[in-house]
Amino acid sequence: MTNLSKPINEAILKTNLSDMAHSLVRELAMACKKVSIYGPGHPVSDKALDKPYFHFGKIFYFKRYINFNIQQGNLYLLNIRLKDTVFNGHIIQFMQLRDINALLFDRDMTRENLTAFVEQFVRRVSPRDPYYQLSRFLEEKGIDTIQVNSPHAFQLFENWKLYRGDVEGDFSVKKFCLDQLGEDIRILVSFVEADPDYLTEKFVDFHPEIITYLLPEKVAVIQSDKIRTILSELAERVNSEFEEGKKAAAFSMITSIFKLISGHPDRERIVEQLDGVIKQRIIDQGGLDEHQTETGKIRISSRNRIDGLLEEYFAPDSEGHDSEEFTDAFYRLLKTGQQGKASEVVCHLMDYMSNADPQYRQKALGILLNITEQLKADIDRSLFDSLVNDVVTRLATKRETYEYSEFIWQLFEKCRREERFDLMAKLTGNMAMRRQISKGVTIYDSMTVKKAFESINRKDIIDQLINTMIKGNHETANYIRDVLIAIGSEEIAFALSQIISHPIRQIRQQSLRILAELGKASLRVFSRIIMDDTWFDRDVDRHELPDNKWYVVRNSIFVLGSLRDEEGLVPLRLRIADNDVRVRREIVAALEKISGEEAIDLLILMAEDPVQEIRTSAINAIGIVGNQETTPLLIDIAKRNPADAPRIVAVLGKLGGRDAGTFLTRLLEDPEELSNITGGRISKDELRLAIIKALGKLGDDKSLSSIKNYQDNMSTTQKIFFKNSPVQKAITDILDRK
Secondary structure, X not given: OOOOOOOOOHHHHOOEHHHHHHHHHHHHHHHHHHHHHHOXXXXXXXXXXXXXXXXXXXXXXXXXXXXXXXXXXXXXXXXXXXOOOHHHHHHHHHHHHOOOOEEEEEOOOOHHHHHHHHHHHOOOOOOOOOOOOHHHHHHHOOOOXXXXXXXXXHHHHHHOOOEEOOOOOOXXXXXXXXXXXXXXXXXXXXXXXXXXHHHHHOOOOEOHHHHHHHHHHHHHOOOHHHHHHHHHHXXXXXXXXXXXXXXXXXXXXXXXXXXXXXXXXXXXXXXXOOOHHHHHHHHHOOOOOOOOOOOOOOOXXXXXXXXXXXXXXXXXXXXXXXXXXXXXXXXXXXXXXXXXXXXXXXXXXXXXXXXXXXXXXXXXHHHHHHHHHHOOOOOOHHXXXXXXXXXXXXXXXXXXXXXXXXXXXXXXXXXXXXXXXXXXXXXXXXXXXXXXXXXXXXXXXXXXXXXXXXXXXXXXXXXXXXXXXXXXXXXXXXXXXXXXXXXXXXXXXXXXXXXOOOOOHHHHHHHHHHHHHHOHHHHHHXXXXXXXXXXXXXXXXXXXXXXXXXXXXXXXXXXXXXXXXXXXXXXXXXXXXXXXXXXXXXXXXXXXXXXXXXXXXXXXXXXXXXXXXXXXXXXXXXXXXXXHHHHHHHHHHHHHOHHHHHHHHHHHHXXXXXXXXXXXXXXXXXXXXXXXXXXXXXXXXXXXXXXXXXXXXXXXXXXXXXXXXXXXXXXXXXXXXXOOOHHHHHHHHHHHHO
């Protein structure tokens, strides 16, 4: 097995397998739907299959197998019972049509394997069809990376722990792997450098590198009594067993256990209670050596010249001076009106805080904290400006040390108390420049800045800033807005979510502007609200949400749409079938703003909503953000929902394309096809009028020719009788314009 492309770390192990499972089911369901409509080999089908294959690969990065199982009508993926959504409903339907209760996908599955599987999976075949048993089809095609109703597929489901993905819980890679490992120390020993086939026999299918990384952590939580009991049993076998091979095996197991428990918190006590003779043998072989991992210390260097009083205070043999003395001397300088010199002294202190000697840095930090605390904004305005400007310059040139984090926090807090919001905005704005956000991941190139932001990002500070913004004048509100955006935390997004429905319009707009700038932080906060089922709880006999929940949900959906980030689709898709029609209405509006292929897929689903208003809104939204690839999906809906056919036909005219033109022309020219679409539920003239207008929007020669042929084929009586009909007027208007 190949090595992982990235080193194992805590961030990787926190990966949420439940989210990945739900994403895979969503993409697989959409791919199955498109393959069933477009057919095998169609470009849209091929493109659709790329997404589930990509999501398979993301899970295969961690695991060897991905299992789908149905139990009591619920779909499980990776033994996670999935939330009840339209997507897993599609997968369950396809599985039940073929009497499939378990599917197992191997890491070695190729794109071609998946394509062949899906194309056969969505075929509607009778039980008499030789390929009704999907396993037979896979066997004849030589595909052994996908198993259907196989013993192994059932065994993995039965031997692994079951999880509920519809409730809050820990679904991390670490949690799942630790659960698989179990707590038998003898089995854990066998996992050290074990090959994948052996791990599979033990129903452990995570990547060996992950297992190796987590083994010490797993061992550390095993009760020491259990380990001692096993070691005592093994020691007894070593002392009493007559066969040398069995004695050697028992001793080897003891040695292996001691190597594995080197990081156990009770290791010393376990060693003390070991049989003396055996203990000495292990010591002689080096089996009790401690294994320590050295952590590197951050070296920071930034040396500058010093002079005058600073030189005396920071001399190597200086022990008789303290920070209070220096602070008093500094303020005597200020009182004599030497502001320029005071700024120069501060600059030297900042230089010392960048020195390689930690004693110098701590001395300088203590003095600067004392100085800052004593400053007054109205009297010492220029020094205030000098301090902030100096910090900003050092941040820009990357000359800060870790001690700067505490000083920055003190300076920020002083500016807040003295209401120097302009300096706060300048300071935090430059700090934010040392932070990069890529694909939702925040990376700081400076631990100093990260720690300073953590100190600032406190609930009481955030609440005070927001209250000041609400009550302050226009200039103050703008500065605080810049500060909040620079901090850019989820805590700020959450606090603003509480006032997004404020009765004052200006405050609502200010909040929305900040939330839009916060980007991923806002996305995560409002996504959590939409994904939290408690916000959607209501009485059993009530469809609408209570007002106190509805306003929060409405605003959350609105913000997700305003962010125009495709990640906002993740929470929205969970609620596209909510019983409250207002929720579905807001989701349609949000999907229109976000746009993109995934948003269009969700709008296609909502175009079949039971409520006419939602269907109409979804279809109209598709007309705005859709594309020509959407045409076959819309045609499929029109055929099944005649009441929406006129609206869909109008959208086809907007989207254009050959498929739309061919379909519209066929409807206009073939009365039987037109009758099939109307189904007796809508007026043929109403649909015909929509078709002619849509062809007129297409405006190509073939479309205009179809309209002209329809007019020419009308009898004289029809032309006279329907001369002033809406259909005839539309034909005349279109042909006259062209």
